[in-house]
Amino acid sequence: MKDLGDSLLESRYQKGSLDRFTDRLCADSLAEPLGKVDRKFVHSMLKGISLSRSLNLTEIARGLEENISLHATHKRLSRNLYDEALVENISARLLRLGSERVGPNTRLIVHVSELHKKFARKIEFLPTAEENSEASFKVCEIIASEPESKTYFPLLTHVWSHEVPGFISDAEEVFNSVRKVLNATANQGIVFVDNRTVTQATCDMIFADRTINYMVLVEDRSMPVLVRNDCFSLEQMLDRVETRYGKILYKLVPVGILGAAQTDLDLFVHAGCSGVKIPSSGRPVNFIALRTKSSILEEHATPFLTTQTDLRSRKALMGLVDSFLSMGDILSMHCALRDSFNPENFRVLSYKRLQLLMTLLEAVIGYEVSVAGDEMLMDQVFAQSPHDGQLQRTYLLPENDALALPR
Template sequence: MNSTEIYQTKRSLITFLEKLTEGLSKPRKKFYSDILYGMSKAQNTLLSDIARALEENIDLQYTIKRLSRNASEENDLKELHHNYLNGLRTSIPDNPLVIVDESEIVKPYAEKMEHLALVRDGSKNVLEKGYPTINFSMATLKTKHPLPLYNHLYSSKEKDFHSQNIEIAKGFNTVTSFLGKKKATFVMDRGYDTNTIYEYVQDIGHHFITRLKDNRYLLHRNRRVKVPDLAHRRKGKINFKTEIQGDEYKLKVSHIKVKLPVLKDSPLNMVVVYGYGEKPMKLLTNHSINGKDDVLRILKSYITRWRIEELFRVQKEEFQLEKTRTMTVSSLRILYTLMNCLVGHYSLAIEKSNYHTQTVLARARPSNKRKKIKFYLYRFIRGISKILSFDTVGIRYFYKVEKRSNQLSLL
């Protein structure tokens, strides 16, 4: 392995860390540096593997205990997240798409982890022990890679927990504050088809694109009509070919002017999509539609929502998030937040696509070279881990050493 590649990879990570930990104390900076470096090298969030990746010349158990002790303190986690968002400001377009969705960390065999609660395992559609997460992410402009904005892990058994709606509202408030005067479009799945969400997004002056549930009623020509009945009135005049999660679809699209009973003064549009599943897909938006281009723009925006599913897969498969074992929710929350910050850093590196990015991707050695790859995050994560696996000194030699003054103090 070329030593220059190792140095450039570590230098890029250290530059990111310096911005991420700005204003924090030196012990906390060292802790976050250790975690992010170890996570990048080990390619998972297990503290034992992170400790091994640090290459420290002391007993491994002492390193694990030190990381575990520091991980239980999350007082500066908000400041760290604030620094992360500040680093993204120049990458946010004028009209960003913000993808909103929930996920879960399932721990079916855990017994002593703090505040375990029942969550729905989306892969099996059953209730299991674990922790729910709220996620707000963007897709980068050129390569459409996930750029996490707000990712929060919580438990319904924590003392300060009130309701899921309040946890979701915290995410909306954080992202809205971060965007400032920029108007965003929140792209959401059926779980967010609620009057509360529609009223909130409308009140704060943003747009939304939400997939509708079949039990929803809409107002059309002053009549209250159920969504499936209204959708069947349009058979799709616009043809559109697209690829969703690697599969190609031939879609037919139409739109209908509608209103919500709770927002009677706000004109809305329902976009009906045939060809994706047995039933037509129904999308509700407060974007105006004046023609074919507007309809397809709304559909493409919703298709971009699948990028957050890729983010969840990266969390669980590339970083083995569900294998992580910690005794406190605070420790798990810190690891979860840092992992998402790292994903954001990687996505921006892929977006820039400089010489170092190409070097990292080349080191991953894809199993099928002929396959056309559009989503590079998996390869990039593996490439970073591959390069750092040849590093035998860890990150400690990159720390700045303060020289003591030779002058004797008279005090």
């Protein structure tokens, strides 16, 4: 990823750019107007977070370099951070800014992570247990990216735990976040679920909603779907659907999975689709069977469900598959940028302060992504051509057989 460190952020252009971004975020037209104190606070926090690369209030205060004592700056920030109304206000502003850019084919990528605080016992609503030394909050992030884009923009960050009043389930928290975003976009956009972090329970709630457009890899292969009046599991559907469209992709496999070095794996990917109905909603959708096979691995079949209907051509079907496969690259880029601020280093004890901190971090990420644009470097896990570099390969390169592994 492109370096967005101190030397870049302290330049005169960047300072002015951040000020302009913050002014736009605080515009009266986006939400309930902010008072003078709140505006100054938001300006200070975005600047401090961006310069300090931290959510620790002391480090944020130090990064501001104000002409008053560090303690006084810290006290001011902490006092203004305890504002439940400001959490909702800033969150609404960020969502409004992002939703204006969302179109019918924009990917709305849903990702869930955990915010750990080892051995913490005094943080409000942080789950604790005698045997649990790594209690955590859950964080749902929804970011948006166009189908073939190499960048993204954040829409929503939601923090919760099982101890927060009104908690029902993790699935409910994630689903409500999805609905909040779709309400802001007037149902524009296609929900892409990160199946590694979002549970089947959340997916089931999405499937039951007739208004949500989605592209979901389904982990539960026993899930039933209807074909005319007959009921089949997704596992059975994988055997029924002809995968008529195919192509070669190259997958970059991390160290330790296929050997002691990073490996470029050749994959034959072929896909097909068939119309089915979701029993819980009665909604007609498309079932996609995706099969992958390589020179060293057996064939593997993966089921998807999507509301996208016009998938009769190779371009449409394989384009949708490519959009899903590249979602992982966008998420990796986002997580690397987010983690560069070391969010687990927060030192606030109240849930309200944590919520506002994470929302302000989302704003800073939105700013930095907008500054970098398409210049942010992204490692493509799946590529149309062989990856560059000194890699182990499961195929022969005609121009350099020495780099290849024997089949």
